[in-house]
Amino acid sequence: MSATYVPLTPAVVAHDADGRLFSPVYGDVYHSPSGGLGQAEHVFLRGNGLPGRWRGRGSFTVCETGFGLGLNFLALWKAWRDDPQRPAALHVVSLEGHPFSRADLAALLTRYVPEPLAELAERLAAQWPALLPGLHRLEFENGAVTLTLGFGDAQVLAPRLKARVDAFFLDGFAPERNPRMWDLSLMRALAALAAPGATVATWACTGALRQTLQEAGFDVRRAPGYGGKWHMTAGVAGAEGRSAAPAPRAVQRHAVVVGAGLAGAGIAQALAGRGWRVTVLDAGRAHGAPTHAGHLAAALTPVLARDDNARARLSRAGSERALARWQGLPGGAAPRVCGTVQVERDAGRSAALAGTLEALAFPAEWVRQVDRDEASALAGLPVARGGAFFAQGMLVQPGLLIEALLATAGVAVLPGEVARVVPAGQGWSARDASGAELARADTVILANAAGARGVLSDSGLLGPLPRVAQMHALAGEVTLVPAAALGGGPRCIVGGEGYLLPDVGAGCVVGSTYVHDAAEARIGVEGQRVTLGKAAGLLSGPLPDFDALVPGSLPGWAGWRAVLPGRLPAVGELPHAPGLWLAAGYASRGLSWSALMGDLIAADLSGEPSPLETDLAQLISPR
Known part of the structure; x- marks a missing residue:
């Protein structure tokens, strides 16, 4: 077990003798006896000069320590709503070591939140x-x-945040009860996020705390307190030593995205949703075949790792982002949350899986171990072995999804195959093989899978990117099986060595193959023998109708994956080519990375807090 992984410990609902919400871990109450809303307004809003300080701003960012029940966030949100001169965007980053479960939070909010904040x-x-x-x-x-x-x-978490913070709400339990929430290293990590003119406020007011804040780079003073407390602490961030995320460059809010697959479509939706104009250049359309046309179904299932490594953390974040971004899409474009039974590779892995789940301590409603009988009941088909059940496993129809993302208002899709990019004014011009300009913008994002390597090479930009230079294309195919051959098909995704998906109306997709050094991606007898064999290995026979299927006689889909060493993508701005971004190498996890990487890039370009920790962003940065 990695020494760096620490399981999350949820909050426990408890009350003190006076009926106040109380933390048994820290021996302290969650909010002022005089009322959480009053404290939020006096200490945190007025203590930070709000709402006045945000007026006339395009956006405003707040960072909070100690989310608790979220009363400060709710009060801030209401103040934003009520202010006709509010900024266009309000961003809040809040750290919580012991969050409540959704059921507990909902019940506590019903009990403690005053009527103005109830909705x-x-x-x-x-x-x-x-x-x-x-x-x-x-x-x-x-x-x-x-x-x-x-x-x-x-x-x-604080040293892994990327944000330009305008106001800090310091609201952990009392310094004498939870000193780690007020120590110098944490305060320095927060001060490093401060934007010019940032302010800080907290109800706590000891001489030692003010000294710590001064050492960390905040210029603080005592101010009148709230609810019987004589004093609180307020102040501003000093100018020295700041390493906050730089302000976004002043660019036209127009981006050219090269590639209209899962990577490009995810970026287009994320940027257009923030008011950008997006031009997508699609080589597939230029050749009469949009990317993923005919790709009927695929699975999006998170990855588990005992040490919760980067790939597992990224896939978890990606799954969550995909559901949030895509669940409102029309028709079959929205994911179907049907769950995934991830079948163990062999019968001897049960104890190892149990140990992994115990070490991770993830909620059982998110992932739990299932034996063969329960796995079969969930799938509605006899499966070969037990494994893990992910309740959030999603069935996605890639062709429909991509078209819906590209239909976002503000996105224009043009046929065109980009051969190279050249500097043009403040930005970049995308050119075809004849040298004709296809589009230009201050911001150009290469999201054309393995094709990005060729564009970078022919543009003289690949040299400083040795990892990207190793990107290669792997062919693969999936097979469409009549649902009747599987008794109507599984009720959930069945994964493991290969996968078997529920019926999408036209049948059940089984997959997939990985073909190195292929000249073309195509459907064939050998590929279908592999996909049908993988599906059979997940199930416990006999299945006469399935076993009678003839490889080479079935419909399917074939395509390419762009793979990088380590099987993590390369996403970010090229350090040697400002304004030129890369989003490639998604391998076989295009659905996992699409929405997350779109939001990562769009947040960076828009000056928002990053949705991804900096250690993960660094691991996937182009190099």
Whole structure:
């Protein structure tokens, strides 16, 4: 077990003798005896000069330590709503080491939240994420209000945040009860996020705390307190030593996205949703075949790792982002949350899986171990072995999904195959093989899978990117099986060595193959023998109708995967080519990365807090 992984410990609902919400871990109450809303307004809003300080601003970012029940966030959100001079966007980043479960939070909000905040509290509870470590992005008011929740130790999370913070709400339990929430290293990590002119406020007011804040780079003073407390602390961030995310470059809010597959479509939706004009150049359309046309179904299932490594963390974040971004899409484009039974590779892995789940301590409603009988009951088919059940496993129809994402208002799709990019003014010009300009913008994003390597090479930009230079294309195919051959098909995704998907109306998709050094991606007898064999290996026979299927006689789909060493994507701005971005190498996890990487790039370009921790962003940065 990795020494760096610490399981999340949820909050326990408890009350003190006076009926106040109380933390048995820290021996302290959650909010002022005089009322959480009054404290939020006096200490945190007025203590930070709000709402006045945000007026006339395009966006405003708040960072909070100690989310608790979210009363500060709800009060801030209401103040934003009530202010006709509010900024167009309000971003809140809040760290919470011991979050409540959704059921507990909903019940507590009903009990403790005053009427003016009740409607907003219901919206918060409805979006509350599963209790999984890491960052969780929630969006309200059509994305104008975002809440990035960091579940885990603030000491670990704060140095991994990327944000330009305008106001800090320091609201952990009392310094004498939870000193780690007020120590110098954490305060320095927060001060490093401060934008010019940032302010700070907290109800706590000891000489030692003010000294710590001064050392960290905040210029603080005592101010009149709230609810019987003589004093609180307020101040501003000093200018020295700041390493906050740089302000976004002043660019035209127009981007050219090269590639109209899962990567390009995810980026297009994310940018257009923030008011950008997006031009997507699609080589597939130029050749008369849109990317993923005919790709009827695929699965999106998170990855588990005992040490919760980067791939597992990224896939979890990607799954959550995909559901949030795509669940409102029309028709068959929206994911179908049907769950995934991930079958163990062999019967001897049961104890190892149990140990992994115990070490991770993820909520059982998100992932749990199932034996063969329960796995079969969930699938509605006899499966070969037990395994893990992911309740959030999603069936996605890639062709429909991509078309819906590209239909986002503000996105224009043009046929065109980009051969190279050349500097043009402040930005870049995308040219075809004849040298003709296809489009230009201050921001150009190469999202054309393995084709991006060729564009970079022919543009003289591949040299500083040795990992990207190793990107290669792997062919693969999936097979469409009549649902009747599987008794109507499984009720959920069945995965493991290969996968078997529920009926999408035209049949059940089984997959997939991995073909190295292929000259073309095509459907064939050998490929179908492999896909049918993988599906059979997940099931416990006999299945006469399935076993009678003839390889080479079935419809299917074939395509390419762009694979990088380590099987993590390359996403970010090229350090040696400002304004030129890369989003490629999604391998066989295009659905996992599409929405997350779109939001990562769009948040960076728009100056928002990042939805991804900096250690993960660094691992996938182009190099």
